[in-house]
Amino acid sequence: MNIKALLAGITCFGVAGLAAHAGQDAKLSIDGEVLTTQAAAPAHTENLDEIYSGWLFRSGETQALQLDDFDNPGFVFVDQAIDEYSKVDGSAGKSCASCHENVEDFAGLRPTLPRVEGAELVSMEDLINNCRTERMGAEPWKWSGGKMTGMTALIGVQSRGLPMSVAIDGAAAPFWEKGKELYYKRVGQLDMSCSNCHEDNYNKMIRADHLSQGQINGFPTYRLKNAKLNSIHARFKGCMKNIRAQPFKEGGDEFKSLELYIASRAEGLAVETPSVRN
Numbered sequence: 061m062n063i064k065a066l067l068a069g070i071t072c073f074g075v076a077g078l079a080a081h082a083g084q085d086a087k088l089s090i091d092g093e094v095l096t097t098q099a100a101a102p103a104h105t106e107n108l109d110e111i112y113s114g115w116l117f118r119s120g121e122t123q124a125l126q127l128d129d130f131d132n133p134g135f136v137f138v139d140q141a142i143d144e145y146s147k148v149d150g151s152a153g154k155s156c157a158s159c160h161e162n163v164e165d166f167a168g169l170r171p172t173l174p175r176v177e178g179a180e181l182v183s184m185e186d187l188i189n190n191c192r193t194e195r196m197g198a199e200p201w202k203w204s205g206g207k208m209t210g211m212t213a214l215i216g217v218q219s220r221g222l223p224m225s226v227a228i229d230g231a232a233a234p235f236w237e238k239g240k241e242l243y244y245k246r247v248g249q250l251d252m253s254c255s256n257c258h259e260d261n262y263n264k265m266i267r268a269d270h271l272s273q274g275q276i277n278g279f280p281t282y283r284l285k286n287a288k289l290n291s292i293h294a295r296f297k298g299c300m301k302n303i304r305a306q307p308f309k310e311g312g313d314e315f316k317s318l319e320l321y322i323a324s325r326a327e328g329l330a331v332e333t334p335s336v337r338n
């Protein structure tokens with residue numbers, strides 16, 4: 061099967077942008093705060109005029125789960141992470157709270173990641189595991205395991221509502237270029253790139269799914285499909301498997317570069333962590 065065959069089943073929702081779908085007029089309002097789900101595309105995103113949160117493409121029923129933290133199943137995992145945060149672990153006898161007393165102090169961090177430190181590009185998972193191994197004497201958590209996704213949700217939600225804003229110049233530039241290259245590179249048996257679906261065909265139906273722009277401002281996201289939080293890299297992996305490509309390694313340079321590039325495509329959209337998706 062090639063892209064033509066796959067997209068043959070795609071149906072268009074309408075002519076006027078997202079207007080034909082219930083989603084566009086919907087407001088993502090949580091506790092009286094309206095989150096930015098649509099913005100003018102940043103200058104470095106050449107082929108889009110507007111950028112849209114994935115929330116706009118979900119059914120009214122799925123959207124509703126994100127409007128109230130009591131209905132949002134992602135908060136079960138945020139609550140577990142609050143317990144984990146003050147749990148002593150490792151040879152130094154410390155918990156996260158021993159050094160970071162108030163988790164609220166992480167406000168502002170989520171929208172700026174990944175970022176360059178030294179010669180490396182680091183994601184939030186790296187920062188957390190670095191504290192575990194170097195400062196706590198504890199085992200690193202698995203990149204997309206439950207403890208890690210819970211903690212990235214807890215730290216991420218402190219920035220909810222803030223606009224995505226990663227640095228892409230200076231030392232970040234080569235990583236960004238690499239991420240961009242990967243975004244447009246056709247791979248797998250279906251010979252498709254991320255852009256073939258999320259840039260060329262967003263707002264269309266692919267089988268039973270309404271295609272979004274593949275933005276990452278809502279991650280980690282609660283997937284109704286498997287009833288747990290899904291990391292950014294796990295989602296990338298899933299999309300690569302769907303086009304029958306050999307996925308890159310979670311936490312590896314390829315996915316981190318792709319994460320930086322895709323985060324830069326969301327500039328101005330609000331952090332929605334933890335979002336809810338089907």
Ligand code: HEC
Pocket residue numbers: 145154155156157158159160166169187188191192195196211215
């Ligand atoms: C022994 C002290 C200590 C412990 C324990 C510790 N950290 Fe840290 N952490 C630091 C220091 C020091 C830094 C670097 C300076 C800073 O940003 O506060 C840091 C940085 C971070 C950052 C990056 C913050 C930023 O704004 O750049 C995150 C995220 C983080 N820690 C999360 C955690 C989590 C989650 C835990 C528990 C699993 C933890 N840390 C445990 C001391 C600690």
Ligand code: HEC
Pocket residue numbers: 113114115117243252253254255256257258266269270271272273274275276278281295296299300302303318322337
């Ligand atoms: C064959 C089409 C297709 C390709 C190619 C594809 N995806 Fe996806 N992707 C989907 C579908 C379908 C979904 C679920 C509905 C949606 O949000 O678009 C999805 C969802 C996502 C999401 C979650 C968006 C959200 O708001 O929850 C991200 C992120 C994503 N894709 C990234 C990627 C990346 C990175 C690539 C390239 C490595 C890629 N996708 C390639 C079809 C595709």
